[in-house]
Amino acid sequence: MQTGVCYFPEHWPRERWETDVEQMAEAGLEYVRMAEFSWGVLEPERDEFAFEWLDEAVSLIGEYGMQAVLCTPTATPPKWLVDEHPEILQEDPDGTVREHGSRRHYCFNSERYREETERIVRRVAERYAENPHVAGFQTDNEYGCHFTVRCYCDDCAAAFRSWLKEKYDTIAELNTAWGNRFWSQQYDSFEAIDPPGPTPAEHHPSRLLEYARFASDSVVEYNRLHVELLTEANPEWFVTHNFMGRFPTLDAYAVSEDLDLVSWDSYPTGFVQDRQHDEATPDQLRAGNPDQIGMDHDLYRSTLDRPFWVMEQQPGDVNWPPHCPQPGEGAMRLWAHHATAHGADAVCYFRWRRCLEGQEQYHAGLRKQDGSPDRGYHDAVRAGTELQAIGDGPIENVDASVALLFDYDALWALSAQPHAPEFDYWELLEAFYGAARSRGVQVDVIHPSFALDDYELLLAPALHLVTDDLAKRLTAYVEEGGRILFGPRTGVKDEYNKLRPTLQPGPLSDLVGATVDQHGSFPSRMERTVTPVAEDDEQYAARTWAEWLDPDDAELRFTYQSEGIEFGRPAVVENTVGDGTVVYCGVWPGPDLADELVRPLLADASLPYSEQLPQGVRIGARAGHTWITNFSSERYRIVARTDASWVVGDDTLEAFDVAVAEGNLVDGLSIEPV
Amino acid sequence: MQTGVCYFPEHWPRERWETDVEQMAEAGLEYVRMAEFSWGVLEPERDEFAFEWLDEAVSLIGEYGMQAVLCTPTATPPKWLVDEHPEILQEDPDGTVREHGSRRHYCFNSERYREETERIVRRVAERYAENPHVAGFQTDNEYGCHFTVRCYCDDCAAAFRSWLKEKYDTIAELNTAWGNRFWSQQYDSFEAIDPPGPTPAEHHPSRLLEYARFASDSVVEYNRLHVELLTEANPEWFVTHNFMGRFPTLDAYAVSEDLDLVSWDSYPTGFVQDRQHDEATPDQLRAGNPDQIGMDHDLYRSTLDRPFWVMEQQPGDVNWPPHCPQPGEGAMRLWAHHATAHGADAVCYFRWRRCLEGQEQYHAGLRKQDGSPDRGYHDAVRAGTELQAIGDGPIENVDASVALLFDYDALWALSAQPHAPEFDYWELLEAFYGAARSRGVQVDVIHPSFALDDYELLLAPALHLVTDDLAKRLTAYVEEGGRILFGPRTGVKDEYNKLRPTLQPGPLSDLVGATVDQHGSFPSRMERTVTPVAEDDEQYAARTWAEWLDPDDAELRFTYQSEGIEFGRPAVVENTVGDGTVVYCGVWPGPDLADELVRPLLADASLPYSEQLPQGVRIGARAGHTWITNFSSERYRIVARTDASWVVGDDTLEAFDVAVAEGNLVDGLSIEPV
Amino acid sequence: MQTGVCYFPEHWPRERWETDVEQMAEAGLEYVRMAEFSWGVLEPERDEFAFEWLDEAVSLIGEYGMQAVLCTPTATPPKWLVDEHPEILQEDPDGTVREHGSRRHYCFNSERYREETERIVRRVAERYAENPHVAGFQTDNEYGCHFTVRCYCDDCAAAFRSWLKEKYDTIAELNTAWGNRFWSQQYDSFEAIDPPGPTPAEHHPSRLLEYARFASDSVVEYNRLHVELLTEANPEWFVTHNFMGRFPTLDAYAVSEDLDLVSWDSYPTGFVQDRQHDEATPDQLRAGNPDQIGMDHDLYRSTLDRPFWVMEQQPGDVNWPPHCPQPGEGAMRLWAHHATAHGADAVCYFRWRRCLEGQEQYHAGLRKQDGSPDRGYHDAVRAGTELQAIGDGPIENVDASVALLFDYDALWALSAQPHAPEFDYWELLEAFYGAARSRGVQVDVIHPSFALDDYELLLAPALHLVTDDLAKRLTAYVEEGGRILFGPRTGVKDEYNKLRPTLQPGPLSDLVGATVDQHGSFPSRMERTVTPVAEDDEQYAARTWAEWLDPDDAELRFTYQSEGIEFGRPAVVENTVGDGTVVYCGVWPGPDLADELVRPLLADASLPYSEQLPQGVRIGARAGHTWITNFSSERYRIVARTDASWVVGDDTLEAFDVAVAEGNLVDGLSIEPV
Numbered sequence A, B, C: 001m002q003t004g005v006c007y008f009p010e011h012w013p014r015e016r017w018e019t020d021v022e023q024m025a026e027a028g029l030e031y032v033r034m035a036e037f038s039w040g041v042l043e044p045e046r047d048e049f050a051f052e053w054l055d056e057a058v059s060l061i062g063e064y065g066m067q068a069v070l071c072t073p074t075a076t077p078p079k080w081l082v083d084e085h086p087e088i089l090q091e092d093p094d095g096t097v098r099e100h101g102s103r104r105h106y107c108f109n110s111e112r113y114r115e116e117t118e119r120i121v122r123r124v125a126e127r128y129a130e131n132p133h134v135a136g137f138q139t140d141n142e143y144g145c146h147f148t149v150r151c152y153c154d155d156c157a158a159a160f161r162s163w164l165k166e167k168y169d170t171i172a173e174l175n176t177a178w179g180n181r182f183w184s185q186q187y188d189s190f191e192a193i194d195p196p197g198p199t200p201a202e203h204h205p206s207r208l209l210e211y212a213r214f215a216s217d218s219v220v221e222y223n224r225l226h227v228e229l230l231t232e233a234n235p236e237w238f239v240t241h242n243f244m245g246r247f248p249t250l251d252a253y254a255v256s257e258d259l260d261l262v263s264w265d266s267y268p269t270g271f272v273q274d275r276q277h278d279e280a281t282p283d284q285l286r287a288g289n290p291d292q293i294g295m296d297h298d299l300y301r302s303t304l305d306r307p308f309w310v311m312e313q314q315p316g317d318v319n320w321p322p323h324c325p326q327p328g329e330g331a332m333r334l335w336a337h338h339a340t341a342h343g344a345d346a347v348c349y350f351r352w353r354r355c356l357e358g359q360e361q362y363h364a365g366l367r368k369q370d371g372s373p374d375r376g377y378h379d380a381v382r383a384g385t386e387l388q389a390i391g392d393g394p395i396e397n398v399d400a401s402v403a404l405l406f407d408y409d410a411l412w413a414l415s416a417q418p419h420a421p422e423f424d425y426w427e428l429l430e431a432f433y434g435a436a437r438s439r440g441v442q443v444d445v446i447h448p449s450f451a452l453d454d455y456e457l458l459l460a461p462a463l464h465l466v467t468d469d470l471a472k473r474l475t476a477y478v479e480e481g482g483r484i485l486f487g488p489r490t491g492v493k494d495e496y497n498k499l500r501p502t503l504q505p506g507p508l509s510d511l512v513g514a515t516v517d518q519h520g521s522f523p524s525r526m527e528r529t530v531t532p533v534a535e536d537d538e539q540y541a542a543r544t545w546a547e548w549l550d551p552d553d554a555e556l557r558f559t560y561q562s563e564g565i566e567f568g569r570p571a572v573v574e575n576t577v578g579d580g581t582v583v584y585c586g587v588w589p590g591p592d593l594a595d596e597l598v599r600p601l602l603a604d605a606s607l608p609y610s611e612q613l614p615q616g617v618r619i620g621a622r623a624g625h626t627w628i629t630n631f632s633s634e635r636y637r638i639v640a641r642t643d644a645s646w647v648v649g650d651d652t653l654e655a656f657d658v659a660v661a662e663g664n665l666v667d668g669l670s671i672e673p674v
C-alpha cells in the first residue's frame, strides 16, 4: 500500500520547496503528483518554455526518495492561447461560449486544440522521458468536470456528423435505426444533423443517446492522443487518468482501455451533497456514504480488473459542495483504509498545502496555509503507517464473486427519459449494490460486455438496452449455473434507444420467465409495499417505480401489498433456467427488500456473508485481511465467528473508526451497538 | 355517442395495417385520426410527395366501416424545410432560436411559413377532397403546446407593429392608451416598438397585454388559413382543432369562431401534476381532478355552444408529466363517461398502439408495444358499449343555467401582475366553478361578450378588465332578474390594462353597491377566515387575496374573522338591483365559503341541486340521463330522491366507477360513504 | 423633523395639479420630489425640450409654501435615445442586451451615455438654477436597482482595463497580486482581461472582487458627473441620491463622499420578503423587521456622519415583493418615527397617488387612484404632527458609542465564496447589530477606514479582508481602551482576496490572542450549541459557520457543547490588550449568544442599556427624546426606571404603535407583555 500527495511547487517560493519535500518524505509519502494546471507556467508565451522549476521540483522529490507523477497540463489552456484561437472554446447548446477564467474551457473536438495538445504534451513528455524520478503520467485532469464533455460548437457538429457517417452507411439507415419518421424528424443527409440545441419540446431519445455516445467517444479519442505521445516518449511510464465520482457523461470503461492504471478522485463529504437525491445525513456530512464511494472504488477497480489509485483523496474540508463541514475525527484515515479494502494500491491526498490563491482557497490540504500540519496530515500519516504494516507496496487485488452490471448507455438513455424526477440510475444501482455490501460481500462493477463466468451472482437493475447478443450471453451464463437478479426497467430498449416491439424485458423474457404487464412511476409520498407470497404478514417498502409482472414459467416471489390498483399483483418473480436462477424485481427496492432478494442468492451460491450491517458500517476483504470501517458516529462492537487477530484497532469501533484483522472474517460477522 | 382513436400507420409495417384497422372496428371505434405530424413522410423532399401510404390507410379505414379524420401536418415542418428557410423558426425573447428536433418550432407570423403551409395544406386537402372516407380535418396540432404562441423573431416584430397600426390611428394615441409617459416609455413611431425582450425590470403591463393579444391573434389568423383552404377543397368536411387543457396563451373563443367543431385533448393525470398549484393527491394521480378537466370540457362546449369532441383521451400512463403513475382501475372508462356528461359527442383515444420510436415511447396506447390489448383498450370498449346504449350518434347537448365568465384578457393581465406567486386565474375560477359542480349543477364557461340572457346565474371571479359597455350589459342582465356572483380583483382595469381612476370595481360599483377600500395578498401560512354577519360562530377559510369592502347600497354578508388588521371588515356584500341580485366576494374562497355563496343563489333561481358532493364525485345531467362519476378511490352509495332506473351500473359506486341513470336525478341527490 | 412626498405631475391632468398641491400643503408636507423618470416628457424628441409642465409644477409647490426636490432624469433614457445609440444598453455576462421597456437599462461606462447625461443634466440644472422653489437635487434614481451595477458590455470591458492599468503598474504586478498562476490564469497584457463571462467553473475570486470594485467605482464616477454639473449650476442646492435597502453591488460610502445629503428608500414589508434568508413572519409582513431597516438607517446616517432623509417611505401595500399584504394598522406612522429615532431629518412618502399607468399600478400612494386619502395619508399626517411637536426642522443627530464595521469589499468577497448557501454577510452583521439594538443601544454603521476613537465598542463580524494598516489601527484603538467584538471569518484575506500565509485572523492574531484552528459550515438542521466555560449547564444556539479557536494569550469564554467533532473545542475567546478588550466569536451567534457577548462589553464601557427587548420592539434615543417602537402585533407595557414624560403616546404600546418620551430612558428600561 502506498500513499502520495498532490503538490503545486509553482504556487510557492522556491526557497520553501525543500522544506515541503522533506516533510512529505518524513510523512511516509511515496508519490508526488504535479503540474496538472501548469500550462501557463510552463509556457508563459507561445514557444517560450519554462521547465526549470518543474525540473527542480522533480529532482528534489527524487532526492528525498520519492517519485513524481506528472500531468499533461491541458485542462487549463492559457489565456494567450485562447486569445489566439478562441475557436477552441466550448459552446453551450444555445451558443453561449464558455470563456477562459476557470478551467476545462476547451472543446475535445477542436482540431486546433488537438494540435496544441500534441505540441505541449510532446514537449512535456520529451522533457522528462529520461528522468528517473518520474514514475508515470496523468492525462489532463478530471475529464468531464463542470459538465464539459458535451459541447455544441461547430467543430463538434462536424465531428458528430463524421462519427455518424462512420457508424451508418446511409442516412436512410440512420433514419430507420433512430425512428425519425416520428414527428417528421428525418434527415436527408448527414450534414443536416446538428448537435441537439434548444427546441420547444424534448429531443428525440435516439439522437440524444447518439450524441452522448459521440461526446464520450470524443474524450476517449482525445485521451488516446495523450497516451500515445506519452508512451512514445517513455514506454515504461504508467499512464493514468484521474476520474471523478459519478461523472455522468464519460464512459470510464472506454477511456480506461487506453490506460495502464485507473485512478479517481474521492471527495466523500462533497459527493453526498451534490450527487445524491436524498439530503445528506449529519454522519454523511462528516464521512460520506460508504456505498456511494465504494461503488466508485469498485467501478474503477473493475475497469481494468486491476488495483486502482485514489489520485485525489479529500484531506479535510473542501470548497465546492454547498456546505463545507469539517470531516469527522479520523475520517481521512477511514477513507484510506476503505479505499484499500476496495482495491486501491495507492492513496494520494489532494493537496499538500492549502492554496493562497485562486478558486480553491477554501480547500484544505495536509498542511494549513501557514505550512503547519492540518487534520488530514495526522490522519494520513497514521493510515500510511497502518497500511504499510499490512503490505509494503502493491498487495493482492480484491476478488469478487458478485458483479453489478453497469452500462453508460443505460445511464444516458434513462437520463433522457427518467419519467420520475427522482429516478437516478446510479441510485437504483446503489440499492442493489448496497444489499450485497451490507452483507460484507465484495462486488465488481462491470460492463455487460465483460466476461461473466467468474461470477456467482450478477446484479442487473435497469439493464435498459439489451441486444440479442447480450441476451444470449446472459442466458448462457445462467444455464451454466449463474445467478442474476434483475431490477426494474430492464430489457426495455434496443441499442438505438427505441422501444422493442415485444413486451419488456424483450429478449430476456424467456430467461426471466415473465413479462412486464404495466409500469408506472410515483412520488415518494405514494411509497408502495410488497409482501412475500409465503409470508404475507411481512411488508417491504419500495419506491419510485412499479412494474406489474406477468409470470409465465417463473414462480411468484412477492406481490404488491399497498392498497389500490397494484394490490395483489406480481412484483418479484423467480425463474430456474438450466443450472441457474434468475430473479426479476419490478420495483425499486428499499434496503430490506433488496436484502431479501440478495441474501438467498448469496446463500445459494455458498458465498460467505455477514449479518446485515448497520447503514454506516461496511466490511471489505482483500489480500488475506478484513477491514471493518465505520462511517457513522455510533460506537459498535465487532462480533466475529472466529477469534480475530487485529492488525489495526480491535473489536471496538469508535465513531469513524476502522479495524483490520487477519483472514477473512466476513462469514457470520455481526456488528452490535455498544 | 361515438368513439375513435389516433393512429400513425406511418410508424408500422404496411402488412400490419389491416390487422390494426380490423381490431379498431371490432372495438367499436368509428373515427381514426391520422397524419398530424406526417409532413416528413408526405413530402420527404421538396415537391416529392408520397401520399400512397395515407391513401391506403384511409381506404382500409373506409373498408372497415370507419371514417378518417385527417390533419394538416404543419406542427412539424421537416428538416429540409428548416434548412432551406431557417427564418421560419421561433425565437425566445433573448434571441435564442428554437431549432428543429422536436415539434412546434415554426413561427406563426413567418410569411414564408404561411406560404409553405398553404402549399402543403392545399396539397393534402386536394388529395382527399373527393375521398368518401374522410369525415373532416383537424388543423395542425395543439397550438400553443410547449409555450410556442409567443415568439420574438423579426417577423413577429414586424407583424406586431402592423397589428398595432391596425388598432391605433397614431402613435400618440397608443402612448396615451397605454400610459407610456410612465418611466419614459413613449414611442415616437410604431417602428420603435419591439416585442418585449430582456429588460432589467418588469415590462409595462399594457405592452405585455397587447403582445399577448397580438400573439393569440396570430394563431387565429394562421388557423383561418387552414380552415379556408380545407373548406375550399370540400365544404362538407368538418374542420376542427384539438385544443389542450389550460393552455394560457391562446384565446380558444377566438380560434373557435372559424371552426365547425371544437375538440380538445384530455390528460387528467398529467394536468394535475403540471397545471395545478397544489400537489396532486394520490387519487388525482390515479384519475385527475374532475373540476379541472370538467371546466375545460365546459369551456370547449361553450365556445360554439355545441357538443365537442375529446380528440385525444388519455389511454393509460403518459410520458410527459413529472410522474407517470398507472391510472386507477377503470379510469379510462370513467373519463369517457365524464366527457359525455359534459357534452362530448365523441371520445377518441390517443393512441392506438404504444410507439416504438421517438419522444413518446413512454406514452401508452389502447394496444401495447407488441400489439396486444392494453388496459385502456378494455376500458374503451366497455365505455363505448355503455355509451352506445344511451344514444347512438350525437345526443342532445348539455343545457346549463349557470355560466362562468372567462376572459383571456383577464388571464393575460393577471399573469403579468399576479402579486402573489400562487395567484392563478384558472384556479380562482375553479374555486367558484367547483362550488356549482359540487352541487351537481352544469356550468357553461363563456366569454363575457356572449349572450347572457339564458342564464339564471353568472359566476365572475376576477373579471379584471371591465369596459363601460360590459358594465352596462351586466347591469341590464341583473335588472332583468339575473344573478351575479363576483369574485376578487373584479373591475380593476380598463381595456388597455391601465388602472381606472375610480375605486374598484370601477364601472361595476353601482351594480355591486360597494367599492373596494383596500386589497392585499398573503402567503398560505397566513390564511384568513370570514364569518357570516348572521352567524358569527361559523368560520370559513379564504386564501391568497383579501379585499376590504366599503358597502354603499349593498348589504353586508361576511366579515373578516381572522385576528389582526382585517378583523371585522366587510369581506362579502350583497346588492339588489332591479329584479336581480349581485354578490361581491372580496376573497378567494375555500370550498365551504364558495358553497355558502353559490347555494343560496341556486335556490333563489329555483335551480335543482344536490347535497354537497364529496371532492371526487361529480354529477352530470345531459340528454335525459344523469351521470354520477367517482374520481376517488372511496366506495359510495348514491341516494336519490326518486327511484332510479340505471342504464350503467347501479347505486353503488366503486373506486373510479360511474353510474348512469335515466332522467335528471340531481335535485337533492346525496352521496354517502359505504 | 420634516415630511415630504414624491409626485408625478406628468401622470395627471394639469387641471388636477393645484388640488393635489393644495392637499399636500394641508397635510403638512414640506418637500415634493419630482421628475426622476421624466426624460421622455422633458425631451420627447432629441433637442425638443418641454419644461413648461415642470416649471408650472414647481411654481405651484412654491405658491403653497413647499419646496421642490428635483431629479436628474437619467434612470430612464427614452426610446429615441436607445434607438439612436443602442450601445448605451447594458449587457449580461452572456451578451444578452438589456433592452428598453422598463428602467435602468443604461451602462454606467458608456461614453455616449455620459455625454447624453451631461447634456440633459446641464439642461435641467440650468433651467432651475435660479428657481427659488427648488431646494436641491437627487441624482438619477436608486443606482443598482434590478442588479444593474455590473454590466458586461464592450465599454465596460475597456473601462475595466483602464481601471486596472490605473491601479497596477504592470500586468506582472497584477498577475502576482491576484495569484493568476493558479489554473493558468495569467494575463500577458491588460488587454487580455475581460469582464467575467460564462465559464465552466467558478471565477477567480480576485478577478471577481476587482470587477465588483470597478463596477462600483463606475457608479461613483457617473454620479460625480451629476454632482459637478448640479453644483456648477447652483452651489446652494443640496445634492443627494436615494440609495436602497441592502443593495449589494454599490459602495454607498464611496458614492456618498460626493453628496451633501444621503437619502434612501425604505420599504419594510418588501425587504423582509426578498432580502432576508428566513421566511418573513406574519408580523414582518405587516411592518417589516426593525433591525433590517434600522441597520440601513444607521448606515446611511453614518456615511457622512449627518442626518439622512428617507426619500421614499413605503406608503401602504407595494407591488414588487412576492406578496403584497396590507401593512399593520399605523405601520406608516411607526416607520416615520423609527426613521427619525435613527437620524432621519425628513421622511418623504412614495408616492402621492396610486398611479393609473405602467408598472407600479399595484403600488399604493398617500392617495388612492381616485384621489381620496389612503391609509398612508392618515398615518403620514399623524406622524408629521407628532414629530413636528418634537422639533420643527432639523434636530440633533443620533450620538452612537457603538459602531458596526461594514466593508463592501468583505461583502463582495464573501458573496463570491459564501461556502454555505445561507451565508449572508448582511445577516451575519445583523446578528451582532441586533444584539446592541435589543438593548436599546444606538449603533453607527461605519467603514473600517473611518475614525474609531469616538466609539466605546466596535462590532466586527466577518471583517474579512484586513490590511496590515487596518490591523495596526484596530490594535491602537484597543490599546487606548477600546473594545472590539469580532465575529467569524475575520482576518482571512489580503486586499486582493487572496488567503494570507498565516493562520486566521492573520494580522489580527496578536490582537485576538488566538488563531483559528479549523472552520466549517453546516446546514441549519445541524445547528451547533456553545456553552460558557463558567456555567456549562447553559447552552446557546449558533448556526451556519463554526471555527475552532486556538487560544494563545486569550482566555476561553465559550466552548462547543453540541455532540460530535466540535465538542469541547474553543468557540469564543477574550483577550486584554493595553487598556482594551477584544472578544473573538468563531460562530454565527443566535440572539441569546450575541446578547451574552455584547451585554458585558456595554457594561464594561458603562454604556446605558435596557433589558433585553422583545424581537419586535426597539428603542431609539436622539435629541433628548426616547422612541419606543413596536413592530409586532403584541401589546406591551413600557417600564422605565424614571418617570417618563410622554410626548407621543404613553407607556402602553398597542400593535405597531410608538411612544416618545422626553429624555433618555434607555438605561434599565423593560418591555413587558400586557
Ligand SMILES: [Mg+2]
Binding pocket: A305, A398, A399, A400, A444
Ligand atoms: Mg476480479
Ligand SMILES: [Mg+2]
Binding pocket: B305, B398, B399, B400, B444
Ligand atoms: Mg347552452
Ligand SMILES: [Mg+2]
Binding pocket: C305, C398, C399, C400, C444
Ligand atoms: Mg456620530
Ligand SMILES: [Zn+2]
Binding pocket: A089, A090, A091, A107, A108, A109, A110, A151, A152, A153, A154, A155, A156, A157
Ligand atoms: Zn465543441
Ligand SMILES: [Zn+2]
Binding pocket: B089, B090, B091, B107, B108, B109, B110, B151, B152, B153, B154, B155, B156, B157
Ligand atoms: Zn416569430
Ligand SMILES: [Zn+2]
Binding pocket: C089, C090, C091, C107, C108, C109, C110, C151, C152, C153, C154, C155, C156
Ligand atoms: Zn457596460
